[in-house]
Amino acid sequence: MRIKIAAFRPKNLLSHARELAEQHGFDFFGFPVFELVERNEALNEIEAAFKEGIDILVFTSVNGIKKSFELCEGKIDLKKRLLETNAELCAIGPVTREELEKRGLSANLMPSTFSTKGLEELFNAIRVKDRRIVFLRSSEGNKEIIAFLERKGAVVTDIVIYELKKKDMTEFKKLFEDLVKYKPDYVIFTSSLTFEIFFELSKELDIEKEIFRATKIAAIGDLTAETITGKGMKVDLVAEKSTFENILNKIKKDL
16 A cells, blocks of 8 residues: 655645655655735836845745745836845755756855755845845744844845735635545645734644644754644754655655
8 A cells, every 4th residue: 555645735746746746656645735826016116126225035945035036027027136246145945046046047045954054144244234135935934033033133135926816715714624535644834924814724623633643743944843743743854955756765765
């Protein structure tokens, strides 16, 4: 009998996650716990940031890059503007860095660990005082790093590129009931936000104990693991690299 895994990826990444899982010999069950909705007002904020000048631009995720370029398409030539400003690009994790490289851009900065602490260590190692640092990310982005940079004298602009829209609770009820029946051997969480929404919904439906009773928890990245343990739960596996394939390989080794 094949090992069963469950993951809760955004709709645009779910089919790829399924393919990877099946290639590794796993049975797969998954669904998105939110939809990503572009925030059109961000266009004016991006334009204003370029006018003021950007010293460092931070992308915290693949979705942050994709949504930024999708939003700017036909309106702002984002690649050209970034190359013209000569801004340093910071990518959180190798997958985010690779997404930039696909678009002909290079990440000058990347933290050694993909957590708030890792970002703080990175920015402690370089001069940030009086430098203009721009974040392009989701509405749920961690605010601690913004406060940290401002304390160090940086001029920070936090631009929300996309917001999260939750599904209808009636639809969630059926999906969560199916998950309980599925009885996964491993549950994978790919981000802090995914876990937080999933955990909140499972509690609201009063089935979190049923879901987590006999399953192992796998996390992609230290920040996601920190969020899970912060809820008093044990994380059994953490991906060394922030990729879905890496966590699948970790599960294989755990068998």
